[in-house]
Amino acid sequence: MDRTLENRELISDLADGWLDDADAAKLLDQLSADDDAAVSWEIYHLSRDVLRGDWSVGADATAGAVNGLSADFMVRLRARLAEEQIEPVLPESLPQPVMAPTFQAEAANQPLFRWRMVAGLASVLAVAGLGWGLLGQQDPARQGGQIAANAVIPAGVQAVAVSLPGDERAVMLRDPRLDELLAAHKQAAGASALQMPAGFLRNATFEGASR
Amino acid sequence: MSFAKGTDGMRQVICRALLPLVAALGLHFGAFAAQPPAPVQAVTGPTSAPKPAVPELDLNQWLLRMHNASSRKAYVGTFVVMSAAGGMYSSRIWHVCDGDVQMERIDALTGPPRSTLRRNDQVITFLPELRVARAEKRESYGAFPNLRRGGDPALANLYQASAQGVDRVAGFDADVVLIQPKDAQRFGYRIWSEKKSGLVVKIQTLDAEGRVLEQAAFSELDLDATVKMEKLAQMMAATGGYRVEHPDLTKTTAQQEGWALKSPVAGFQTVSCYRRGMAAVPTVGPKGPSEPTLQWTFSDGLATVSLFIEPYDRQPHAADEVQLSMGATQTLGKRVLGDWWVTLVGEVPAQTLKLFAQNLERLR
Numbered sequence A: 001m002d003r004t005l006e007n008r009e010l011i012s013d014l015a016d017g018w019l020d021d022a023d024a025a026k027l028l029d030q031l032s033a034d035d036d037a038a039v040s041w042e043i044y045h046l047s048r049d050v051l052r053g054d055w056s057v058g059a060d061a062t063a064g065a066v067n068g069l070s071a072d073f074m075v076r077l078r079a080r081l082a083e084e085q086i087e088p089v090l091p092e093s094l095p096q097p098v099m100a101p102t103f104q105a106e107a108a109n110q111p112l113f114r115w116r117m118v119a120g121l122a123s124v125l126a127v128a129g130l131g132w133g134l135l136g137q138q139d140p141a142r143q144g145g146q147i148a149a150n151a152v153i154p155a156g157v158q159a160v161a162v163s164l165p166g167d168e169r170a171v172m173l174r175d176p177r178l179d180e181l182l183a184a185h186k187q188a189a190g191a192s193a194l195q196m197p198a199g200f201l202r203n204a205t206f207e208g209a210s211r
Numbered sequence B: 001m002s003f004a005k006g007t008d009g010m011r012q013v014i015c016r017a018l019l020p021l022v023a024a025l026g027l028h029f030g031a032f033a034a035q036p037p038a039p040v041q042a043v044t045g046p047t048s049a050p051k052p053a054v055p056e057l058d059l060n061q062w063l064l065r066m067h068n069a070s071s072r073k074a075y076v077g078t079f080v081v082m083s084a085a086g087g088m089y090s091s092r093i094w095h096v097c098d099g100d101v102q103m104e105r106i107d108a109l110t111g112p113p114r115s116t117l118r119r120n121d122q123v124i125t126f127l128p129e130l131r132v133a134r135a136e137k138r139e140s141y142g143a144f145p146n147l148r149r150g151g152d153p154a155l156a157n158l159y160q161a162s163a164q165g166v167d168r169v170a171g172f173d174a175d176v177v178l179i180q181p182k183d184a185q186r187f188g189y190r191i192w193s194e195k196k197s198g199l200v201v202k203i204q205t206l207d208a209e210g211r212v213l214e215q216a217a218f219s220e221l222d223l224d225a226t227v228k229m230e231k232l233a234q235m236m237a238a239t240g241g242y243r244v245e246h247p248d249l250t251k252t253t254a255q256q257e258g259w260a261l262k263s264p265v266a267g268f269q270t271v272s273c274y275r276r277g278m279a280a281v282p283t284v285g286p287k288g289p290s291e292p293t294l295q296w297t298f299s300d301g302l303a304t305v306s307l308f309i310e311p312y313d314r315q316p317h318a319a320d321e322v323q324l325s326m327g328a329t330q331t332l333g334k335r336v337l338g339d340w341w342v343t344l345v346g347e348v349p350a351q352t353l354k355l356f357a358q359n360l361e362r363l364r
Helices: A003-016 A021-033 A035-052 A073-083 A112-135 A140-152 A158-162 A169-174 A176-189 A197-208 B002-025 B059-070 B229-237 B350-359
Strands: B075-083 B088-098 B101-108 B115-119 B122-127 B132-137 B159-169 B172-181 B188-194 B200-206 B212-222 B243-245 B249-251 B259-261 B269-276 B293-299 B304-311 B321-326 B329-336 B340-346 B360-362
Touching (some): A176 B269, A176 B293, A176 B329, A197 B075, A197 B088, B304 B350, B329 B350, B340 B350
Antiparallel strands (some): B101 B115, B122 B132, B159 B172, B249 B269, B293 B304, B304 B340, B321 B329
């Protein structure tokens, strides 16, 4: 198991209140030094908020990105998620993502604005991921990805939990179809791309993360 | 990103507060120009005082200068792209130019390993994890011959450029140029152009309110680097052990495929039109072999929009319209004319994508 995955497991344990004081203190030190760990910490809290129904759409940056969705989309989405049956295939080596609803501590080293930014982004990704995901429901590649996602993520929040804060990669990974169209667009966009190689650099760099 | 917006906002506030003070005291603005750079919008108005030492160029002259810089310079650097949503991608760049030949190597530092090599419009992307090399031809440099001849007059109807001052990026002094759209159909750009060479070292894409949607910049740059073209050429040819994939493209025209726009979207012209085989789409659907996706690409000279048109029943769709935003790139999936699904992708406002979708017309 690589170190990142191991860390995420520990963070999950911390969120669940399963770590003793010494281990918790050690991990909190790591959180302050490691962006990836801090992001994982935020994901677990976000997941918990979603499970408890504390998370609402409409705030933050979501408004612009879900223009195409009807007003009761989130209500219906929650209802659907509540009904979702997840196969109980949980390999022992994977983190147990059960959230302890009583754990309230905020990451003391995370300023509030960063938390809000990530939460807002994750909700955008959740909606966007589902929106596009529904387009490609029959896609075998995507289905494979979803099964894998279900195995490590709490029931009902797979869209949130697979979305890595800080980038749009999760959406791309979940929909190879959209990924392909974006790549095709970038290929054609070489035609102008601001009429300069800097546009090409932008496209190649941006594209780099979508594979 | 939020910090960029905040910084700009604060600068504006400070400047708005300072300007009346300057006027009231009768201070010469030149005194301020000697201060640390202040590339702010408040000094760009027609009534503004003398600007810092930035060349007085028009839109086409700026673009030409930036364009030509790449054909002269060899450089090595680290390039970072950040989207307003918080996404961050970076890559390592090697660039070299000899006469008419430009070569570039771009190694992604974010996400799966990936190395892109370009010789003018020939591009090959190595994906070592998949042992796949994607070879393609970007319809590119030279597609706008007007620019090289000194400017595309049509572009000046769509955008205007104004110098914003000087700033420092990756250790280099740069002129800051604001390229503003003249209508709501396109985004604006703030571009940092290295003072001596004109090389673009930073770009922000701005929405109608001036918010930064995405920014791309060199975080580190060496303009005196030695980059050997032969070495890049060798790497580009080293496809051994890789499966080389070519895009499945057939050149066509929109008219030939039975498509048109009822009315053009201001400033956008057709760049290309292809029938494109898509790997992620089943080639045989419920109604037999499906048609390839049509890719119809437009550009206004700076921004690009692609329309991907396919039969509606090829894949199930949960909604009749889905919109998604990723940095400067906007996407819109929409059912049109009942039987068709169009996916629009472009570095333009979502509104512009909607205009394209609404104007789409079937000729047969």
